[in-house]
Amino acid sequence: MGSSSSNMNNIPDGQQLLQETGFSAAHIVRLYERFEFLDKDNTGHLRPEDLETVPDLDKNPIGARIIGAFFPPGKETLDFGSFVRILAHFRPADSNRARDGAQQEPANSTTGKLRFAFQLYDQDGDGKISRDELLQVLRSMLGLQVTEEQLQCIAERAIQEADADKDDAISFDEFRKSLEKVDIDHKMSISFLR
């Protein structure tokens, strides 16, 4: 934070990001340091390969998907603004800071968090988690521990459980409904250091 190279003034769109994401200036600076660290060749953009170098991410069963979530379809690079905006999903919900105004819902709202998770499942972007998409995630999360048949059972069960309109897929609303009892704010938040 103290280094001269990374104070708020040097960060592109720093003030705007501050407004937009609700991160504090210290957060932004810290994330910018991280961004620069990941951006090995100093292009100002991150490429998927840059994220893949992050240690332990290769051990994450759905790491590839998460990296994919940082890169919207069709884009190969990630600038700092997008980087912060995506991470803003994981900012804890703020109870006291009233974010009124005409903006759309902040990224760290419950819906925003769920939306991020949903798109991890919904790889083809059709707004639905199909059985195959669910199976893929399950397969990667469960690895070789379970048989394909068991995976099928679980996926089948999950879809049956959530599928309200009987289209054999989980839409975002169904997804949200199936998780409405879960404390999303808690489960999908990271305490960013201050």
Add this chain to the structure above:
Amino acid sequence: MSSQLCCDVTDVALSQLLRVLSVSRCVYKVRAGCQPAELWRKMLHLGVTLLLLTAAAAGPSGSAAPPLRGPGLGFSPAVSASSASAPPLLLLPQPREEYGAPGVALARSAAEEAAGPGEEEDGGEHQHHGGGFRVVQWEWSYVQTPYIIAIWLLVASVAKILFHFSQRFTTVVPESCMLILLGLVLGGVVLIANKKQLYQLEPALFFLFLLPTIVGDAGYFMPARLFFDNLGAILTYAVVGTLWNAFCTGFCLYAAKLLGVIDERVQAELMDFLLFGALISAVDPVAVLAVFEEVHVNDTLFIIVFGESLVNDAVTVVLYKVYISFVEVGAENVQTADYFKGVASFLIVSIGGTLVGLVFAVILGFITRFTKKVRIIEPLFVFLLVYLAYLTAELFSLSAILSMTFCGIGANKYVEANISQKSRTTVKYTMKTLASIAETIIFIFLGISAVDKSKWAWDTGLVSCTLVFILVFRAMGVIGQTWVLNRFRLVPLDKIDQVVMSYGGLRGAVAFALVVLLDGEQVKAKDYFVATTIVVVFFTVMFQGLTIKPLVKWLKVPRSTNRKPTINEEIHERAFDHILTAVEDIAGLQGYHHWRDKWEQFDKNYLSKLLLRKSVYRKSELWEAYQKINIRDAISVIDQGGNVLTSARLSLPSMASRASFPEVTNVTNYLRENGSGVCLDLQAIDNVPGAKVEEDTETHHVLAENLYKPRRRYQSHYSRHFMPLGEKERQDREVFQRNMKSRMETFKSSRHKRHKKERSLKKRRGSDAKEDGSDKPRRNVSWQDKNPVVVPVESEEEKAEHSDPEKEDDVGITFVARKAETPKQRPQSVPAALDGRQSPSAGPASPPTEDSHLPWKGSVGSPPPCVSVEATKIIPVDLQQAWNQSISSLESISSPPVPAEPVHPRVSALSRLGGPRPASYTPPGSVVGSTSSIGAQVAQGTFSFSEPKKEEEEEEDEEEQEMRPLMTSQRPPGFLPPPPPPPGSAPGPGRRSNPCVYLRSLVTAPPPGSSEPHSRGPTQL
């Protein structure tokens, strides 16, 4: 708790044992007989008078003297020792003459030890009278101790029943309050009868037996994830909060003393007050558990308060010890170094206690890894090692509560995975029962202990000051710490939470036991402290316990829902964990999720490998969760079907199981009468399968409805456990199977063979053999004369046995999942058999002749079967597996001749089929292929076209599922089957190619699972 206590406790136990061993039984009788005094004497008057009517020898009955007899028929010392070692720790009356004075410390004195027996010996001699043989003897002293214990437990338990007679009453008044009140009443009775209090809560009894049961239960069933998620808050409140409370209370009481608010009679210095503050400031796990369990606040709130009450034990122990030593040496002699020693002691006590617990957790996990053959003692290991963790920590005067808690938390995951379902249930119920009884005893005895004139050294100033201080400082401490913690917490604790946490800081039996342990010589104001502690405990448990429920309601504190997670939640929450870990990694934060993930990696790579069985290790948690959810659904459906249990009551597993027991049969009967194959899974009932498979589903339903009963009747006796199952679990399984079935229906899978494996398992099991014995003949009777399919079933069982030797007995759910396919299998074979064409009278005719009678042969006009290799080639490779299966199932129908008498099916199969028809035997093996490697090998050996390897088969299974409907809808009409082989071409012995040929001819028939309805018509013509 403290080192002193430790010593005392061990000393007491040892001295008791020695005493009992050294003193003859007769002597022991005398001693014991003297103790129960008035209460028992009264009771005995009656009993003795009655008994003496039949007794040959007259005793000193009717007199005021305790009813005693001479020596009995001779008992081994061990017997009396075992029965007698408990009394001093348990419910011995307070004035123990032979010990000289109450209090544990005195029990140590060796001189007294020597003197005691002597006295009693005299008494014993005195009591030796009568002589001669008596028909009936009054052996009160022999059974006294366990008898009293049992009576107390009975009283406590009956009291609980009575409390719960009125549902409304118990929702308002916590049980702990009622128990204390009952204790007060009982204490009053004893006091009136005896003029002095006989019973009190013995610290040794409390710390060695009562507390461990409660802490063990709490630790073992602690929600580990929740606990560690909130570990920061818990530790803060436990350490900082308790220290704050202790110091503030102590200093302020001293200040009050100086100001004259507290009477002069209370002879206490600063150190005394600090000591008192230390023992009175700790939140008590027993009280918190008792009260909060009924309040049902949300999980986070509960775990913080309860976790604090467990973890603060270390602080209490250290403070107590330190102050005791300071009081002993005198405040003026305390050196600076001693304070540092105190801090070091705290670290050692807490960390050491935790480590001891974790070591025992590892040992426990490791032991349970090898208990496969001795399932029956699995629960014992759990109890023993958890208890040993506690005792070991006490032994080294470490924090025993911490040790036990962490042993429970650490071992739970591995133990639960290792031990059988039965053992899990046993552990759970036993722990809950013990904890519940211990809690009851503690509160009753708290009440009784309060009714003791000798204890009451009342000082209004001290009592009121203490009450005010602990409430105020608790509130201040909570607010201050929460303010700090909220800066770091993801979900801040709001004001309501803080109110509940402040108000929920209940004091209890730990404080009482500690204050009773104080040495009256050293701490002059002990009696005042005891009285104050009693008041504080009563106030917190009764007043606060009574009011916290309305308070929680009034504040609208989020309650816990007691809801079990759905499978979606299980899946997604796991995904969330991964997401958060990944994002933390990307953002370069070494946060909580990062470390948790690291720990999970470590656990997976090393710990689980070490502590889990191989078979368990391979299982996935998510799969387990899935199974649990399925079973839960089944239970709830059954319960709801009974319309007796509300979902709220379901939350208590014990109640659910017990209350639903009678209902189960009704529901099942109802289902049986209806005979519908409707899936009981609530979510699955309205599941509409895709249009593609709809038509097929319909036909399938027809079949399922017609053919359900026999299957169920038979399968309800299948057992997946080693031990015989209760009725209820059987029902659960049945419903579970139906759930699975409905799920499978949507798949339209025809992997129908595996259910047979389950039967084989069942067969292997000795305990189930009995169950089966009654069942199997019936099954044979009902099936056999019409249904030759029995034979292949059994033959396959054999293979399943080979293919599946590693399977554990209690992993049955995996089988059950497959069992779901049974309905598909049974329908396939049964109608063919039922069609009547194939009458038993046909007897062991040559198979080909039979073939012509088979429905699916009939449908093709039964031309002479001839080999058409081309027919098989038409079938795409993808479908060959499916073909194999259908062949085999058809083959299994046709091949075995019908055994007329209920012989053992396998025997009959072997005897009749013998050598000449190996082919008819192998197909079932090919069917098992997807699950059993041996089966696959056999299949590959027999069929030239069953190429796919095991893994591929798995994949193909999927494809099959997709393709089957297509096949079924298209094949029968469009496909012209080649004629079946002529009778003469029956596969002869030694001609390896023939079976294949023969089978391939069968291939041409439509797959049985779906063709059934189609083929059925023609045969009935």
